[in-house]
Structures are given as C-alpha cells and as structure tokens.
Amino acid sequence: MEPDERRHVPHTEIHHLSRRFLEAAQDILVVALVVVLFGLMVRTLLILLSHLFGPALDFRVVIAEVLFMLVMVELMRLLVVYLEEHRVAVDFMVELGIVATLREVVLRGVVELGWAQVLAISAFLLTLGALLRFGTLRVPFPPRRASPRSTDARGEGNTEPVPVTDPASLTRSSADPERVSGR
Numbered sequence: 098m099e100p101d102e103r104r105h106v107p108h109t110e111i112h113h114l115s116r117r118f119l120e121a122a123q124d125i126l127v128v129a130l131v132v133v134l135f136g137l138m139v140r141t142l143l144i145l146l147s148h149l150f151g152p153a154l155d156f157r158v159v160i161a162e163v164l165f166m167l168v169m170v171e172l173m174r175l176l177v178v179y180l181e182e183h184r185v186a187v188d189f190m191v192e193l194g195i196v197a198t199l200r201e202v203v204l205r206g207v208v209e210l211g212w213a214q215v216l217a218i219s220a221f222l223l224t225l226g227a228l229l230r231f232g233t234l235r236v237p238f239p240p241r242r243a244s245p246r247s248t249d250a251r252g253e254g255n256t257e258p259v260p261v262t263d264p265a266s267l268t269r270s271s272a273d274p275e276r277v278s279g280r
Contacts, residue, residue, distance in 0.1 A: 124180060131176050138169050157203065164200035171196060191229045198222060 145162040148155065171193040178186045202210070202218060210218070 120183070127176050127180055131173065131180075134169055134173055134176070138166060138173075141166055141169065157206070161200060161204050164196060164203060167196050168193060168200060188229060188232065191225050191232070195222060195225050195229070198225075 141162060145159065145166070148159055148162065171189060175186060175189045175193065178184070178189060198218060198221060207215065
C-alpha cells in the first residue's frame with residue numbers, strides 16, 4: 098500500500114491540530130515571559146545605577162543586584178533555548194540554581210547563617226556542580242533522519258537520508274572552551 102493511499106483516521110488529526118495549537122500557545126506565553134523579563138532587567142539596571150551613584154554605596158546591595166541580573170540573564174537564555182529547540186536545557190537550569198543560591202547567600206551573609214544551613218548549601222552547590230560537570234556523560238539521542246518524502250529549501254523532494262552524526266561528538270562538556278567562549 099502506497100503512503101498516499103493510507104486510510105484517514107479522524108482522531109489522529111485532532112491530536113495533531115491540538116498539539117500544534119498548544120505549542121503555538123506555549124510559544125506566545127514564553128515570548129511574553131521574555132518581554133516581562135527584559136523589562137525587569139531594565140528596571141533592575143536602573144536601580145543598580147541609582148545605588149552606584151547614590152550618596153551611600155552599600156556593597157551588599159550592589160552585589161545582590163548584579164547577581165539578580167545574572168539570574169535573569171540565565172532565565173532569558175533558558176527561554177531562548179526553549180523557543181529555538183522546544184526543550185528545556187537542564188545545564189542552564191543548573192547554572193541558574195547555582196547563581197540563585199549564591200545570590201541568596203550574599204544577601205543573607207555567610208556569617209548570619211547557621212552551620213547546618215552552610216553545610217546544606219555547600220552540599221547543594223557541590224551536587225549542582227557535579228551535575229554540571231558530569232551530567233554530560235550520558236549519550237544524547239541521535240538527530241532525526243529526514244523522511245524520504247521531505248522537501249529541501251527549493252521545494253524539491255529529498256530522497257537521500259540525512260547522515261547521523263556520531264553521538265559522542267554531540268556531547269558538550271562544561272569545561273569545553275568553545276562553550277565557555279560562546280556565551
């Protein structure tokens with residue numbers, strides 16, 4: 098039986114349409130979050146400038162605002178990756194957790210924390226650091242192959258399969274210099 102002669106199953110069309118609608122709605126919500134985050138970043142930058150050029154410079158407040166700005170930058174990166182790839186980048190979330198935790202420690206001050214809290218925060222940061230460093234050891238899924246009925250940029254049929262890359266070359270390490278400099 099030829100692929101064009103397959104029977105039309107009505108319930109699968111509803112699933113396809115609802116998925117397309119929900120993905121578009123999610124994209125709209127994520128774009129709205131990006132706009133709100135950008136506005137919050139501008140507001141935080143103005144507050145930071147007012148603290149820097151104000152009569153009394155409070156070092157703890159300035160560092161807290163800078164770290165808050167870094168948290169928002171990481172959130173923005175996470176949302177942009179979601180819009181591009183429709184997946185949540187776990188390594189960005191781990192980096193976000195590290196920066197947010199350090200921000201809270203700076204806000205409260207290490208001296209004001211109890212020994213149990215310092216121990217818990219240290220264990221949490223070590224766990225996140227281990228996830229960031231060794232979390233890329235898993236083998237990623239190979240890229241999808243193009244279907245024989247797909248079209249290329251000119252609209253012509255593409256009958257050659259897309260070559261699958263070696264999965265080991267797709268892993269990226271947090272110590273990879275290209276990844277660090279590509280930010």
